[in-house]
Amino acid sequence: MNKKVVFSGVQPSGSLTLGNYIGALRNFGELQNEYDCYYCVVDMHAITVPQIAKDLRKRTLDVLALYIACGLDPEKSTLFVQSHVPAHAELSWVLNTVTYMGQLNRMTQFKEKSRKSDENLNAGLFTYPVLMAADILLYQTDFVPVGEDQKQHLELARDLAERFNNKYSETFKVPEPLIKEFGARIMSLQNPLSKMSKSDSDENAYILILDDKDSIRRKIKRAVTDSEGVVAYSDEQPGLKNLINIYSVLSSEDVETIVKRYESEGYGKFKEDLAEVVIAGLAPIQATYANLINSKDYLEKIYKEGADKAEYHAMKTLRKVYKKVGFIPRR
Ligand code: ATP
Ligand code: LTN
Secondary structure, three states: OOOOEEEEEEOOOOOOEHHHHHHHHHHHHHHOOOOEEEEEEOHHHHOOOOOOHHHHHHHHHHHHHHHHHOOOOOOOOEEEEHHHOOHHHHHHHHHHOOOOHHHHHOOHHHHHHHHHOOOOOOHHHHHHHHHHHHHHHOOOOOEEEOOHHHHHHHHHHHHHHHHHHHHHOOOOOOOEEEOOOOOOOOEOOOOOOOEOOOOOOOHHHOOEOOOOHHHHHHHHHOOOOOOOOOOOOOOOOHHHHHHHHHHHHHHOOOHHHHHHHHOOOOHHHHHHHHHHHHHHHHHHHHHHHHHHOOOHHHHHHHHHHHHHHHHHHHHHHHHHHHHHHOOOOOO
16 A cells, blocks of 8 residues: 655754744654655755855754654654755756746745845745745655645645646646644744744744753743733733643643633743743753764764655656656666
8 A cells, every 4th residue: 555645844044943843843753654754854945045064064964863853763754855866956947947936926935034135135045935846746745744834835836736737747746735723833932923933033032942941941931921911822912822832732731721720820930830841842852862963874874765765756756757848868
């Protein structure tokens, strides 16, 4: 029986946050028994914003180690680095030719990132979603687990798959997003109306998966709430709502239970307990990461084997695509 395919990617563009963990990594492991899973470290996406080469190399291994520390088993899932499989860039080129400029102009992430950048905009930032579509479509992916912010990019990938299929005959599986109802959008601790982002200039806005206990306690203590003074779960109290969401996901307790426990306590006690919940939730990941990151040979073996396996499947799709668009085969 052929298993359905899952694909997802994380950029090594900074240290991963609690948002990345709750919205993405945490959900990856649950899928690996039922599906044929590909989890990629998307280094080619990361260079759409300025990077220092030495740091990018380190962070690429960091993300790989974090994948494993978050429960991905290299025996079950294919873990690999995007730039090791050239088919990603190659398919991306072909897909560029069926993508409309207008579609890319409407991408919220592009609009936001270009607003923040004061340098000349690079074309890679603009065509970023096309590369993402290539990542997904190469593996005939059925499901893509991501956070809420990636929904629009997923829609583009579906659209490109359908357009290519209509133009050249059935070639790609049209993928579905897997976005959790709960925890798919963890908000900034300093501005609960914008998403927690690893590229935020204020380090109090995010908790990193690898933050130490004191930083976690300090950042949660400083998290922006409101002046209502009562622990409740409502859109009027977005800061608190976000903290309750984090508590709930990491403790596996439902929102109601949490609100009941703290409604007659102040925010102080709730925040203190939340910090301990976060520390306990991240501790096993941090411990495994610390072991792995010193095992360079092991990590190297994982990404080499992962790329070989990924490439085999990616090339099957790329060959089909090249044939359909009219490229003559080399042999
Ligand atoms: P940046 O925040 O720097 O723009 P990013 O964290 O969004 O980068 P990735 O590292 O590629 O970019 O994201 C990896 C995964 O984490 C994606 O599936 C994304 O949807 C998810 N994710 C990112 N931030 C959050 C968040 N605040 N809440 C939930 N999921 C998130
Ligand atoms: N754009 C994504 C990262 C990403 C991705 C993918 C996610 C690149 N390629 C393919 C899922 C599937 C982001 O989170 N910023």
